[in-house]
Amino acid sequence: MVQINQILDNKKQFLKLLLLADEQENMIDKYLLRGDMYVLDDAGVKVVCVVTDEGGGNFEIKNIATDPLYQGKGYGKKMIQYILQHYQHKGHTMYVGTGDSPLTIPFYESCGFVISHQIDNFFIDHYDHPIIENGKQLKHMVILKKSL
Ligand SMILES: CC(C)(COP(=O)(O)OP(=O)(O)OC[C@H]1O[C@@H](n2cnc3c(N)ncnc32)[C@H](O)[C@@H]1OP(=O)(O)O)[C@@H](O)C(=O)NCCC(=O)NCCS
Secondary structure, three states, rough: OOOOEOOOHHHHHEEEEEEEHOOOOOEEEHHOOOOOEEEEEOOOEEEEEEEEEEEEOOOEEEEEEEOOOOHHHHOOHHHHHHHHHHHOOOOOEEEEEOOOOOOOHHHHHHHHOOOEEEEOOHHHOOOOOOOEEEEOOOOOEEEEEOOO
């Protein structure tokens, strides 16, 4: 049975999954403590997600990762649907930032997000090594949003 639970303690136990979405640990440390962590369990952990309160009714998905063995089975979308419902009455907009990548933008669009804006050179300025996805170096962060 699919269950989504909030994790309050020892969030680093899910580091392996978190690193799939954000491969530099000191960048994860910037939001892990203040972020709300959720884990989708279906006979074992399948998805982890971290959401932060950015103030003024704005929330942001800082990290979401599905276990590679279970990607493409609808688990990621289930997590996003849960998050959108959970924060519905807590604010007005959910944001998510991602690389300019064909692996992630269609996922968020299929969950109802639309592109909001771009932060130029985010992955160059904030990471200590080139982030390569799908054979291409990520430079800019694309921010998508969805009304809550
Ligand atoms: C992105 C990620 C979280 C998606 O999770 P998932 O469990 O595989 O996604 P789902 O199976 O729930 O897919 C939901 C929808 O997104 C679509 N989708 C997912 N990945 C996609 C891709 N790479 N390209 C196109 N569409 C994709 C699915 O087709 C599905 O669409 P549908 O509902 O219309 O059929 C997962 O691939 C992942 O963990 N990737 C590595 C970490 C990462 O990059 N995280 C995001 C950082 S910004």
